[in-house]
Amino acid sequence: MHTPDARARSDWSSLNDVQTVTISPLEKSIHRDIRIPGSKSFTNRALIIAAMAEGPSILSGILRSDDSYWCIDTLNKLGIETKVDGDTIEINGCAGDWPIKQANLYIGAAGTTARFLPGTLAAANSGEWFVEASERMSQRPVELLLEGLRTLGASIESEGYYPLKIKGQGLKGGPVTISGKQSSQFISGLLMASPYAENEVTVTIPDYIVQHAYVKITIDLMKRFGVKVEANDELTTMVIPPSVYKGQKLDLEADASTASYFFALAALTNSRIKVTNLNMKTNQPDIFMVDLYEKMGCTVTRGDSFIEVIGTDQLLGGFDISMKEMSDQTLTIAALAPFASGPITLRDVEHIRHHESDRISAICTELTKLGIKVEEFADGLTIYPGTPKPAVLDSYDDHRVAMSLALVGLKVPGITIHDPGCVSKTCPTYFDLLKDLGVSVQYK
DSSP: OOOOOGGGOOTTOOOTTOOEEEEEOOSSOOEEEEOOOBOHHHHHHHHHHHHHSBSEEEEESOOOSHHHHHHHHHHHHTTOEEEEETTEEEEEOOTTOOSOOEEEEEOTTOHHHHHHHHHHHHTSSSOEEEEEOOTTGGGSOOHHHHHHHHHTTOEEEOSSSSOEEEEOOOOOOEEEEOOSSSOHHHHHHHHHHGGGSSSOEEEEOSSOOTTHHHHHHHHHHHHHTTOOOEEOTTSSEEEEOSOOOBOOEEEOOBOHHHHHHHHHHHHHHTOEEEETTOOTTOOOGGGGHHHHHHHTTOEEEEOSSOEEEEOOSSBOOOEEEEOGGGGGGHHHHHHHGGGBSSOEEEESOGGGGGSSSOHHHHHHHHHHHTTOOEEEETTEEEEOOOOOOOEEEOOTTOHHHHHHHHHHTTTSTTEEEEOGGGGGGTOTTHHHHHHHTTOEEEEO
16 A cells, blocks of 8 residues: 655645545436536646736636645745635736745645746746655656756756756746657746746747647646747747736636546436536646547537536447547546446556556556456556456555546445545545535545
């Protein structure tokens, strides 16, 4: 069993003293309208850009999670004034000149902050900061990002992993080439800092980006904060002239990744779930999971202000699909796959081996514990239909593993998951939301 990193849990987390959660099968189908918490992807991008901006910003709909908590805590330690009221935050920006010039910072397990903060600190004209991360985040390589930032003139000392020692001496700008195969967040990290470079920055991607949509989210947010970004359709070339972000009032979107688990609940249990604060116009790539649920036999209604999924008696399988653009949802489909009519193969997600856990290995191990046949390969897995048996499962201190495996418990008695508190990374209220829908959730 994996031991959780207690330090990475924040004051916004819940279930810290809970050892296990047991999910019991639904006694009847669910027919409900629900609201989903704010987007992690938007929250941490907007927090950091607002902190770098000139003037005040008000962001509503922020996600209150561990990742957001540590991002805000870091900004406070850099001298940024913030005021949080529920899911709204007021931020007084520093125009790229961090008020506190020397500090030890801790960012928790937030992959977004880990990739977005270094460039914004290095872009400052003065200051020196030591930045630490959680145990798992400190095992995830960031050298590709650091090389890109150093090309632009950043002074960052590291062994290619956290911790980092960052010296504020400004960015010169100019051309920089970075691979997009490992993480789209590296590209976003370069882009977000680029307006504060002395000269125009041209970012070139020589191969491909694993998740284009998240780079589009970054570019759109930069533009909403008043910065110019020119990009071709493939996002292989992006040009950012020198500029300054301007404070804004923004209402952030619901989290499409979190919504997908509730659509999966509908799919698996022949239920109806309508999410009332999300539509297809979002740039969040996981919104297209509804197309996949439709492929599996569900009925999907795409409204102007809502999305509704109605499940089916028998999920359809027998397909092979690339999950590259929706890689965070690989485990969600893997949890549904045993109940499908044929094998399901999920490909093009080798990069998720380097997330909060080795997600491919983790889900294969846990499905095997359930008595399900799986075949693991370098960039994915094949899951065969079967009848899962009761089991005690490991969450690997990984929110995506815990949230996905909980879905199995909606159909199979005796599904217990260790360390359910890890969901606080992106959705501390996940199990509360399930309870509110009528799911039996028991803690020990």
